[in-house]
Amino acid sequence: MVKAVIFDLDGTLLDRDESVKIFISAQYERLNKWLAHIPEEEYIQRFIELDHHGYVWKDKVYKQLISEFDIEGITYHELLEDYLDFFKQYCVPFPNLLETIEKLKQNSFLIGMITNGKGQFQMDNVKALDIDPYLDTLLISDWEGVKKPDPIIFRRAAERLKVSPEDCVFVGDHPEKDVKAAQEAGMKGIWKRNQQWSGIEADDVIGDLAELPEIILQLNSISSNGIK
Template identity: 45%
Template structure:
């Protein structure tokens, strides 16, 4: 019997692909004096290209972005600070996330989260989409001093939720860091489909939308 469900955040519960363009639009407007000569679509597309789905930290992204557009009258640190302080204002969850978390909790399923990233940044994003309270444990790589796909961070989440690996499902969008890593320690690994990534070589299920997950908890 499945007793727990542990989630990734970005690309799984948080619609980063929808949130990033909304944030960039407002950033482009806030710094229009320095960025206004760059068409917004070009600014957005170059950021997304350099960002590599969030796997490149933004100090590097903004430095390369300014170099690409040959902008010299604003520095990367200023744009990075704006990202850290304001990204959460444009965060949005995927459709059905809150309802699905509510249903899982009401059915007695323990909920956890493992996400790579900076602690305060990820906490602000969680709170912005209103889902922090649903989780009994939230592990963020910076705070834990370890990151996915290390087995230790998965094992810690299971220990905190007081469940065995075979009693838990892990849901994430990354084929290796999420699905493969979870399955390697005996958890059921569900892939939240993301066309950016290749289909995992092995998976215990594929969902297109978070509410689809509920079918995996039917007895």
């Protein structure tokens, strides 16, 4: 019986690719004094390539940008600080985010989140999406000292929700770090479909967050009087 729904953040609730595009364009304008010699589209595209959907930390990204584009007068530390200070202003949620979480809460499901990343940075992004009031637990790898796909962080989330892993569904976009890792921890793993992977072995697949309540209804095999 599903009692808790636990989400990944980037690529699942936060449309990170779109957020990055908007942020890096704004950064280019904000720091144009030092970046003007680089064509804007070239700067944006190269950042996106080096960022690799968020799996490369930004100190390495900015070091590489400075080297490739001969950026002078501003350090990679300052570029990174700009990223840490301003990214939260450009967070774009996936469609139906709040509506889906509200529906789950209305039907008495516990809501959790497990996300890899820097503590305060990820917390700022969670708050930017206005979802923090709905969360019954939030685990950020930086603050937990363990990160996905380690099963410890999944089991820890279940413990904090006071449910067994078997009563949890985990929803994420990464086939290994989210879906498979959650399954190995004893949870059901639902894959949030994207263009990076295909042929994923999951307990179910969604393309839109709005599909989730119905899937949980099916998993629980409850009557139509359940989630509405």
